[in-house]
Amino acid sequence: MGLPAYVAKRALVAIALVLVVGTLNFAILHLAPGGPETIFLNPRITPAARALILKSFGLDRPIQEQYLLYLEGMVTGNWGLSYFYTESAFNVVASRIPATLLLMLPSLILTVLVGILMGILSVRRPYSFVDRFLSSFAFFFYSMPVFWLGFILLTFFAVTLSVLPAGGMISITTTGFDVVDYLRHLILPMTALTLINLASFSLLVRSSMLEVLDQNYIVTARGKGLSERLVFYRHALRNGLLPTVTMLGLFVGSILSGAILTETVFSWPGLGSLTFDSISRRDYPVVLALFFIFSILTILSNLITDVVYGVLDPRITYD
Amino acid sequence: MTDTSSASRPYPARAATFWRSYSRNRGAVFAFFFLVALVSAAVLANYLFPGDVEAPDMSRIMLPPSFSAVLGTDYLGRDQLTMLVFGARTSLIVAFSAGGLLAVVGTIAGLLAGYFGGKVDGLIMRIADVFLTIPILPLILVIVSLTGPSLLNVMFAIGLTSWPVMARVVRSDSLALMKREFIEIERVMGASSRRIVFKHLLPNQLNSVLVYTSLSIPVVILTEAALEFLGLTPLSVSWGFMLNVAMNYWIRGTWWMSFFPGLAIFATALAFYFVSEGLKEALNPKLKRRRESLVAQIAERKK
């Protein structure tokens, strides 16, 4: 298909997905008891704001128009007004994105690196002690609720040992951005988040590699008299890691969900804790906006991994 | 060749063989008994712990584990062990019902996709793809918070968003079965109604369906616990909610308030996971191949 065509196709799919998400949002909006009026129009907002919302979402117009207006609002950043913060939901959500990224990205990188390492170690000698140990480790953490792990870490390190800070992203006393302080705060939530995702990711890597090792071209490679090391790293690994790239895209969704819970436990000021707070406060516009942003982030990361995959797999780049 | 297909032998013999291969996995056996104990405790909770679970006893608030309160007491003085056992009810109910729902929806979707193939298959798979690319937890959060925090909503939300994985599996099995000769024979003989084909496609897959349902349950449990943790259910006696409460009090060092409920969630999820592994090995050793084909399916999406 060639790379440009492939990328274009993937981009189109991404856009279509965004539209689907918007539609989903719209549908849920209308499924809610009370409908969009109750959701968007909080009794406490000013009459001027009320009029603005009525108009921009067309709440007094027929449903098709509402739908189009809603989609338009999505694209232009009009996601409703937050009850709690007297700002647009968009602003509220956008301001929290950096904090979440500061937690997610290091966690993602660590998950990938260690996950691949674990997967490789497991597979070099399948069903060996190392393999079974690592796999058990993975199963163990796979079933663990991330917020429980967070609590344990928190209670142990922050309360009992008082070694690490107990929450938040930066200490109140620092001004500006102190990297060391950030890192100290980062350790616990990142560990919790990473351990759990590591579990499933390393299992996926292992599973993919095992499948590759079963393939005929591995026999061919051995038949040429290549050393096991060469066979494994040059032939098996390159093929085995390809599906991993795709899986990463799906994985981001999982990391985001985990972030919601982790941020809440550690009071990390990102999208996740905002979700928790908004739900508690029944700040629906923000909740909807958050879902939207989560979806966009996931769709975007899927797109990126798809493109990367396309570049790496010669079956797509050539012909 | 010896006929080892299970459908041809009488029940007791099948049950015995099943148990024999299932019990090869010691973890699975242990997990099974654990779950049996858990379910019994949940069902008999009222007899085991008479009295009102939710009644506060302010004289005993936040006591660490001791003889009188084996797992400690919570912020309202209630015994945690009792609360855990009652909480098991919610978790188990949601686990089985949402699990059942996603199994049913997923299986139907998979069968339709596999049987009709072509456009129907494409459509169903597109829909499934959407659910796989959108982060499910946020979606469930939105659905439940907007439609009202009731147990029913939770069940539906989880069940209706988790079906794609099941659908994928059933679809690939169905597609494979459709290519086999006996299906061709049925069609040629004029087995017009799909019902007849359902009598062939479905029974052959019951094993896989069972295994994958039990595999999905840990996720259901964790998701439901997360929902409770975030305060989206109306129940105060539930494992996740106990953790929510614990969040306000952990500074005072009340580790038991967060440790035990979390442990319960973890143990139950792990138990279901082990049971599913045991079922997998016992019912169909060939299933190992299919799980790996998930990777192949992902790769196929690229085209």
Next chain:
Amino acid sequence: MQDLSVRFYLASGVVNAVENLSFNVRKGVGFGIVGESGSGKTVTALTIMGLLARPPGRIDSGKILYNGTNLLTTSQEDMRRLRGKSIAMVYQDPMTSLNPVLRVCFQIAEALMVHEKISQHEAEARAVELMSAVGIPDAEKRAKEYPHQFSGGMRQRIMIAMALATKPDLLIADEPTTALDVITQSQILALLEDLQRKYDMTVILVTHDLGIVAQLCDEALVMYAGHGMELNTVKGIFSHSKHPYTRGLLESTTRVDKEISRLTSIPGNIPDMIDPPTGCRFHPRCPLADNRCARQEPPAFPQVSGGYSKCWRSEPT
């Protein structure tokens, strides 16, 4: 090969893939191993190469003498040196036997780089030459391409080029034409014939198709259910085979020179390898079987030609 026995130890039982197999291949000869699927021929080939999946499979007895050395007792390291260099193999399915993410010229050149320690540049140049030698048009340009860009027949040629890169003494070809259409089949066979003569290689051809054996081989071994049933020159097999199984195979192939009114096949199915029939493995399907065949396994009765026939009917009187 002497007395080779290979068994697979599976959870469901023990599969006797190869039992007490013996045969001799002289240098420069085209040797065919014929049998239905499941007869153990591929396992035999893999065992020679040392490529058998060892955990489920086990070599329970036997020797494989190659130029005097017993391959079964050579170390992994030494086997590795032989593989790809002196003994090379062409595999059955060209669609899955090439690594999809590596360029074709690299895959051919790989054996050269490992065994002859030449640079990648040089090795790839030789690879291009090999590609044209096996009949791939426009080799220079196509060398940089990936396997999925070639057709099945082309891929098979690439595999042959890959095997021949190091000018091996022994080439094992496992069903090299099964996955291909008839036209391509004949092209590949012609190619193999040509190459064998040109390089003076010993070729072991594993196949289920007697026609191929007739075309390419001088001697052949007929296998059934893991046993070597008949070993003879190809002429001998086709004109006066003593073994009922071979005769059954011959009769079931279509021939151009005889008029056939009905297609015959050997009645019955290949036996279950976990629980094979007692005595002669073929007796349930053999038209000449008697009680002795069911109870006692026939030894390999040596024949005039130098080969043998494992059947009570071929017992010298």
